[in-house]
Amino acid sequence: SGEGSGSLFLQYQPIYDVASESICGFEALARLKTPSLGLISPLEFIPITEKTKLIIPLGETIFLQAFRFLNRLRDQGCTQMSVSVNVSAIQLLRHDFIPSLQRMIKAMQIDARYLVLEITESVFASNYQEINRILGQLQKIGIQVAMDDFGTGYSSLARERELNINCLKIDKFFIDKLMDLTDEQAISGDIISMAHKLGHCVVAEGIEHERQLSYLKRFFCDKIQGYLISRPLDEEAALALAKEQLTSHPSS
Numbered sequence: 001s002g003e004g005s006g007s008l009f010l011q012y013q014p015i016y017d018v019a020s021e022s023i024c025g026f027e028a029l030a031r032l033k034t035p036s037l038g039l040i041s042p043l044e045f046i047p048i049t050e051k052t053k054l055i056i057p058l059g060e061t062i063f064l065q066a067f068r069f070l071n072r073l074r075d076q077g078c079t080q081m082s083v084s085v086n087v088s089a090i091q092l093l094r095h096d097f098i099p100s101l102q103r104m105i106k107a108m109q110i111d112a113r114y115l116v117l118e119i120t121e122s123v124f125a126s127n128y129q130e131i132n133r134i135l136g137q138l139q140k141i142g143i144q145v146a147m148d149d150f151g152t153g154y155s156s157l158a159r160e161r162e163l164n165i166n167c168l169k170i171d172k173f174f175i176d177k178l179m180d181l182t183d184e185q186a187i188s189g190d191i192i193s194m195a196h197k198l199g200h201c202v203v204a205e206g207i208e209h210e211r212q213l214s215y216l217k218r219f220f221c222d223k224i225q226g227y228l229i230s231r232p233l234d235e236e237a238a239l240a241l242a243k244e245q246l247t248s249h250p251s252s
């Protein structure tokens with residue numbers, strides 16, 4: 001968009017695979033910079049774009065930028081890395097969400113297996129069946145689905161088994177708790193084993209301290225994300241980090 005209205009861009013935060021000790025993908029995080037207000041948090045501007053339906057064109061811009069990044073990763077040899085994109089309920093529930101996503105995937109020649117869509121848990125509270133049906137369709141075309149902010153959205157555990165998701169992201173709230181609870185008191189380990197029993201992979205969000213990482217290793221968490229590994233990076237810095245990874249972990 002133009003200078004007056006500010007510009008939208010994406011930063012990319014590495015997702016780190018615990019077993020292989022290497023970066024296995026990136027989460028795309030939206031940023032808005034305006035001349036008068038500077039950098040605005042997505043926690044502020046995303047809800048506004050949702051109310052005004054501006055999230056629809058904005059969401060397409062976000063997909064196209066993230067797809068270009070995925071192609072740049074592939075072009076520099078990082079063929080196994082995935083890119084995760086956050087999607088709001090308003091986008092997901094649009095009648096043409098899947099066809100328009102498929103058009104963009106085709107136009108940009110994206111391999112859908114390396115695309116992850118993140119949906120916050122709170123979205124499931126309403127419209128559960130419709131949302132789950134759409135997620136099932138996304139999985140059919142090869143896209144991976146992650147439930148974001150798990151543990152904060154009060155989804156019914158009774159339904160967890162039938163959810164069409166590949167991955168569960170434990171909210172930072174539980175990760176922060178690891179700093180002052182004992183292994184016996186903390187429930188992150190139980191969330192991980194529950195998710196594994198249901199066949200889901202687990203990503204822990206907001207890891208800032210070694211103590212949190214060592215707990216998550218002990219309880220077999222699959223992937224982690226957080227400032228301990230890296231803050232969200234500008235596109236060029238993210239590409240450079242991914243490339244660096246290629247020389248140290250050639251299978252990425």
Ligand code: C2E
Nearest residue numbers: 029030042043046062086087088206207208225226227232
């Ligand atoms: P999220 O998807 O749960 O993303 C994780 C948030 O935690 C990001 O905040 C990230 O910068 C932050 N984070 C990561 N590691 C750490 C850490 O170690 N410590 C701390 N304190 N924070 C950490 P961010 O970028 O401000 O995004 C906030 C939320 O805005 C996201 O939460 C997501 O729900 C939403 N969002 C961001 N980009 C988009 C987008 O493109 N579309 C939609 N619909 N929502 C978006």
Ligand code: MG
Nearest residue numbers: 027086118148
């Ligand atoms: Mg997310």
Ligand code: MG
Nearest residue numbers: 148149169205
């Ligand atoms: Mg989250």
